[in-house]
Amino acid sequence: MVSAEDLIRSRQMRLTPQRRAVLALLLDHPGRHWSADAIRDQLLETMPELARGTTYKTLNELVRRGILEELATVDGVLLYGLRLEPHHHFFCQSCRRWYDVAAEGVERLRLVESSGHFPEAVDLTFRGVCASCRRSASDTSATTPDA
Ligand SMILES: [Zn+2]
Ligand SMILES: [Zn+2]
Incomplete structure (x- = not known):
């Protein structure tokens, strides 16, 4: 498994305690998407001095280097997740959870009109009911809710 140190070095970034801590947290929870405040809340346990501004700066640097993705949600909250592969x-x-998924047929998508835009990537969002929610909805025999 890839380590926080490897990721940072592979992008020619300087290894700082903040970068390492953010990446280690996200690597510990693969597929999870976090708000900046949620990340900071977790890191405050080991880095009580971590300022909100430093957290945002660290996240933005990691997004710019393509290590993290930034999702603008319908709630107006930005979420961050690992972007080790598209x-x-x-x-x-x-x-209201976000899942990473693979999709088929995306490579055939084109912009309809020649708008002058030059797309470099396509990021799709599917919306609906996740597997876990579908399971609990259909599991009518369950008497104990699973957490
Ligand atoms: Zn993601
Ligand atoms: Zn769900």
Whole structure:
């Protein structure tokens, strides 16, 4: 498994405690997407001095180097996740979680009109009900809710 140090060095970035801590946290929870405040809350346990501004700066640097992705959500919150390889997203409208998903046929997508825009990537968001919510909805025999 790739380490925070490897990722930072592979992008020719300087290894700082903040970068290492952010990446280590995200690598510990693959596929999860976090708000900046949620990341900071976690890191405050080991880095009590971590300022909100430093957190945003660190996240922005990692996004710029292509290590992290930044998702603008319908709630107006920016979420951050690992972007070790290109992927698309599934947003569950029931539990409001974001999942990383692979999609087929995306390479055939084109912009309809020649707008002068030059797309470099396509990031799709599928919306609906996630597998976990579908399971709990259909599991009518369950008497104990699973957390
Ligand atoms: Zn769900
Ligand atoms: Zn993602």
